[in-house]
Amino acid sequence: MNKRKRNPRRSIVDVRTECGPYGQAMVSVHYCVLECGHIVVGYPDTRDGKKACPECGKEAKRCTWTYDETHCSWDTSCGEKFILEDGGPHENRIRFCHGCGKPVEVAVE
């Protein structure tokens, strides 16, 4: 099974250029600093000023649920909101997020 992985696109906040060895030659390497704090190698060649972040794509393998005490609900990292009658996702036997289908991870503070 070959699932196409899609990395989330983040805004580029800074571009750095550094000289580095490439085989025998010295070349300048461009780094894009993204809004998520990750640094991605490559020139910011996109029109919308965004670049796909493979680091964030890796992290998105799980969905983090954070308890919101004000609203008595669970905020998920995929942008959903769930209200559970009693207890957390584990107590309610929710192993996969109803929003994105990824394994649920409870955020610990």
Ligand SMILES: [Zn+2]
């Ligand atoms: Zn990132």
Ligand SMILES: [Zn+2]
């Ligand atoms: Zn989710």
